[in-house]
Amino acid sequence: MSLMLVPLLVGGxxxxxxxxxxxxxxxxxxxxxxxxxxxxVAGLAVNLVVGLWMRGYPLEKFWIVWPVLSLIVAVxxxxxxxxxxxLGAAGTLVTVIVVMLFGxxxxxxxxxxxxxxxxxxxxxxxxxxxxxxxxxxNMIYFDGHGTTQALVVLLVYLAVPAIALALLDxxxxxxxxxxxxxxxxxxxxTVPVGGLP
Numbered sequence: 001m002s003l004m005l006v007p008l009l010v011g012g013x014x015x016x017x018x019x020x021x022x023x024x025x026x027x028x029x030x031x032x033x034x035x036x037x038x039x040x041v042a043g044l045a046v047n048l049v050v051g052l053w054m055r056g057y058p059l060e061k062f063w064i065v066w067p068v069l070s071l072i073v074a075v076x077x078x079x080x081x082x083x084x085x086x087l088g089a090a091g092t093l094v095t096v097i098v099v100m101l102f103g104x105x106x107x108x109x110x111x112x113x114x115x116x117x118x119x120x121x122x123x124x125x126x127x128x129x130x131x132x133x134x135x136x137x138n139m140i141y142f143d144g145h146g147t148t149q150a151l152v153v154l155l156v157y158l159a160v161p162a163i164a165l166a167l168l169d170x171x172x173x174x175x176x177x178x179x180x181x182x183x184x185x186x187x188x189x190t191v192p193v194g195g196l197p
Contacts, residue, residue: 001110001137001140002107002133004056005072005109005129005133006104008046008076009072009076009103009129009132011046011073011076012073012077012080012099013080013092013099015035016035016078016092017092019035019081032081035074035077038073038077039070039077042070042073043066043068043069043071043072047069051065057140057141061139061140071132071155071158072128075128075132075157075161076095078162079157080095081165082168085169098127099129103124103129104129106120106123107132107133108130108133125153131149131151132150132154134146134150135147135151135154138150
């Protein structure tokens, strides 16, 4: 499960970053629906590879694992989208630091939470990776027992950025994408009127 978690986390912030790169800005009315749609497709793709092709877990769990995988991708994608909207390109860096550098080691992974140092053990419950790992593992191997806290944390991480992204798209001044025309206009404003003396 811990190996399956890495492409989900990376895929989430890469989806937001690629969408920002393709559209030229972190704004857009259909950004939320595009990220959620990508999450569903990415969850299915990872599920097909790990479950069906590699037989990484019992196949009777295929239909319950797919929404969990999609939820994990969506959480990271929406957190990245909000941070990119607020911080620009630095939002991607902050997402990588929070999710990958702090979140992934604090998940416990294959070794388990009891083997973690105190700092990582205390930090983990507040970040998506540990909750994603617990939700995924318990859905597959323990028939969903003990998943309430992990599911609630992930749903909060999904709902709060989704609402924030919708509000930012609606009320925040949109970014002007940098193109040759806008560069030419900006340069023309800096040239003095009437020529040089």
